[in-house]
Amino acid sequence: MTSNTADGTVRSAEVTDRIRTAIVAGEFAPGQRLVEADLCELFHASRGVVRAALMDLTHEGLVERIANRGARVRSVSVEEAIAITEVRMAVEGLCAAKAAERITDEEITELRDIGRRMQDAMRAGEVLVYSELNGTLHDRIREISAQPVAADVLSNLSARNVRHQFRLALRPGRPQISLPEHLAIIDELCARSPEGAERAVRRHVASVIEALREFDTAQASPASGLVR
């Protein structure tokens, strides 16, 4: 049951969600123009709500708008994905440090459990399960840190990056690299060491950046340097 009105039109938040989903899922390709009238027809909504949705998504960094010239799906270059991840590294480091100070005994067992399940998933080759656990781990650290501003910033940053994030997770060999890093983060948190946790998070995200860079060149070189 959606929050549609009786006549089949949808509310503002719904339209925002649906456009966001479509962008994240790749149904709207990066760079594609988003003409308000088209979206109205597609979602059976009025232009007002579509406009509002586009404004929201612009602030989320998923859509790019130029005055009087319309909106388009923002295409995040690898370069920008790296910049986003660099900031994530700084802020997640902060979260980890704060989480290490505040973590409770129950949360420690919870994180250890997540770590175990990540190991299992990797051994079983369950890439998607691993990727999902990865997400919950990062989320839980945010929550434990009790730093609402950081959580806000991070949710914004990862929204922009979903595409790269996703493609990266599916890279063969990637879980093998990131698993020990994740386990190290969990260890430091459970040892209640703020400095250690921050260091571990930074090491991890630095390795993500490294992988993004490799991904960039790996993509560019098969076309014998003509791309970019």
Add this chain to the structure above:
Amino acid sequence: MTSNTADGTVRSAEVTDRIRTAIVAGEFAPGQRLVEADLCELFHASRGVVRAALMDLTHEGLVERIANRGARVRSVSVEEAIAITEVRMAVEGLCAAKAAERITDEEITELRDIGRRMQDAMRAGEVLVYSELNGTLHDRIREISAQPVAADVLSNLSARNVRHQFRLALRPGRPQISLPEHLAIIDELCARSPEGAERAVRRHVASVIEALREFDTAQASPASGLVR
């Protein structure tokens, strides 16, 4: 010459700017309700543009909106100001590190010049000049770092914090504390030391947090603990 239309109504961006200015200047007090109809009359704009402006400002963190219940000026508690500043610390640390890697010789002389002028301003007791130089220093570091995402996040964070930032700068004795910290940042940047610059920035922002905390208790205690 503003971007007004012939009949005296104003464009969307104008209204956003004017509301933002009014909030930052304190004309709209924290917690004050912002009724769309009132703002329409005040700025001679239609409700559509006022709504858009409020949405923008909501994303900037200056305004708080609850569905069907309207918007109000977001009141940033000292607690939240500290959280904001903590994130700023992390991100500005990143900027400083990157800036130290990229800084040119011209920029080094420029920063040294800012440092000298800050010393002069403090010796002369010119608090406002000092405060302004403080702002330009932080801005220049951002620019030199060439980290657009970090710049984005930071501009958002400081927009939310203007009020506390301002009150803090006017505190007697504050420049005496922060000046050496600023000079240390400049020194590390000019020495092109990423780690040193990040450390110096963190030390500085940590001292800002400390000052915010003191400010909090200094405000609370005169009322003999009844506040909070």
Add this chain to the structure above:
DNA sequence: ATGGACATTATTGTCAACAATCTTGGTGAC
């Protein structure tokens, strides 16, 4: 052919009216 002025079209920006929703004050039953 080419380049510039002009009309055309596609698209976004703005507005005022209407609908939905929440708050507030009152009324009556208990």
Add this chain to the structure above:
DNA sequence: GTCACCAAGATTGTTGACAATAATGTCCAT
């Protein structure tokens, strides 16, 4: 007196129509 309920008012959410703007195509002079 207090609670639930309902009506009235205030305020936000939505819509479709209209205005303004930028992109595109056309025509004519050179």
